[in-house]
Amino acid sequence: MYLSKLKLKNFRNYKDLKLSLSSGINIFIGDNAQGKTNILESIYVLALTKSPRFGTNNQLIRYGFEEGIISGVLKDSKKMNELKVSLSKTGKKVSMNGKNISKISDYIFNMKVIMFGPEDLDLIKGSPQDRRNFMNIQISQLYAPYVHYLNEYNKILKNRNEYLKFMNLNQYTDPRYLEILDEKLIDRAVIIYKYRYEYFRFISSKIGVVFQKIVGEDGLYIKLENNLDLINYEEEEIRSKFSNKLKNHQKKEILQGTTLYGPHRDDFCFFLEENSMKIFASQGQQRMAIICFKLVEIELFHKILHTMPILLLDDIFSELDVKKRNQLVQYLPTNVQVIVTTTDLKNINKKLVEKGRVLIVKNGNVEEKA
Template identity: 35%
Template sequence: MYLSEIELRNFRNYENRKVAFSPGINVFIGENAQGKTNLLEAIYVLAMTRSHRTANDRELINWQAKEALVKGTVIKQTGRVPLEVLLGTRGKRVKVNHLFQSRLSTYIGNLNVVLFAPEDLALVKGAPQERRQFMDTEFSQMSSRYLYAISQFRGLLKQRNEYLKQLKYGGQADQVLLDVLSDQLADSGAAVMAMRFKLIKRLETWSAQLHDHISQQKEVLKLKYISQVMVEDETTEKEIATQLQNLYHEHLAQEIKLGTTLYGPQRDDIRFLVNDQDVHRFGSQGQQRTTALSVKLAEIDLMNEQTGEYPLLLLDDVLSELDDDRQTHLLTAIQDKVQTFLTTTSLSGVARQLINRPTIFQIAHGTIDKEDIK
């Protein structure tokens, strides 16, 4: 798939702009605070209905306006798909093929993206929450079943936690209600955990191949799914659900005391191992960068494997964080493979040599000037 064009109205510093893109590599060049990352952010919003930079949609709307519009046309193997995201005081509204969608879950997956920014090093060296967010963002694009399961789980988790807090402060216990909430949470949690385990195994396969190449066969990368229950190749969802139900029953008193659910996919993690050493704890900065790069590039192949379409790749000022060797591996891996959007203050000599016929956009003060390099 690729994004043929995007139209912005009152989005950040863009009052009214329409831009056509190349199916290949699109480079946004400009000084800081000129709008190049805003343009990349708009593409992400068109795909995910939310920003990767802020949780407050009001920040996306030009301060002089009441609503912002992001429209685009996606070209897929099945044809053209017009998409639209409207952000305003009445909340968020989305359209696919000019038809309003009552649920965001029917919208997400029409345009898939992989984002790689300097802060994505937190995927390796950051907190477990960063890696859970990574799983949910990427796997939700690949699988509508995963998106449904994680959405259902979050809703049930919120309900159960609210009920546990009531009990913590002396509320009357309704054992039937508590059992129903616990059983439903265990079932939805088991679905999430089973899919996470399988998709991480596939991500490991793709990541290991890339890491082997980037490290020149000196390092072996492994990904390990970390959960509070036993999940293996042959473990069924029912078996996972039973384990969770037992944990909820055994530790109910502690959960009531703390007013929160202590077990489930909300406590999951991923461990990255290079030559059997935990990269988070023992890896050098170079190993952490190579691991993050390998995993991000592997997402591209995994999404294609799971959906039949390659995603868009969004590179937000990431070249400046990579040395020449890693730049070479990155740009070689994406060349003629996926539509790419890259922001930078300037292209390095390595990048100019490796990018085949890029489409250059000069960004300044919210204006976008296209310059095709032959």
């Protein structure tokens, strides 16, 4: 799939922008703080209604304005859809082909994006929460039911935490009610794990080979980590281990007023030859490991969805040495829309520049290079 048109109204430093994009390579070039990342961010928000950067959606609206709008035309071999995200201080609205869609979870399954950017290092250096957010967004793009079950899980979790607090403060409570919540929580966890396990199994099976080809080092792998002592992620195992954890730690959970075990505490880690990359790897190795993770994701998206996601590359080449830049470009699939930013065309592999359409970004305006 590819985005053929993008329109921005009062989004970040763009007042009123209309752009046509090529289905191949699009290169946005410009000095610092001109609006390059803002373009990629707008495309990401058009797909997922959330920014990949920290902060609230309010910061996306141009200073001094009440509403910001992103819209675009998304094409693939079979269809063409017009997508629109309207952001306002009171919330966001989404529509497709002029029809409002009330559930965001229904909307976000339309447009697939994978972003490579400077914040990616947080996938190794950041908090488990950062990694969980990332994993949830990615898996939601791949498997339509995931986000539905995740939302349900989170609602039950919230009720359960409230009830644990209530049990801590009140003498007469209903243990059967907690049991019912436990059962519901476990039911959703089984489904959430089915998708998480599938996602990580694919990535783990391929990432080592890609890293070895691009970086020349052996022994990269990633691991999904859970606090239920799961090994095989099979339904029976999840049910019995999760249920035992909740039973055995009930007193502690009531005292703390929170659910201490379950998929909401999952994490994933990168290892190089058995060593945690968070602690032992150089910044360059960390960066390359994440790039390889995303390259494998492209393959997974294609396998599951039978379409290529749109790739958003935010200034990633400047951090890499020439050899790795070239290796990376060789690894990018050819039948995919790539939207890349840079401050200097020299940072981008020549082959990409030759094939690409170059657009110049200057103070919230975009012009085609003459």
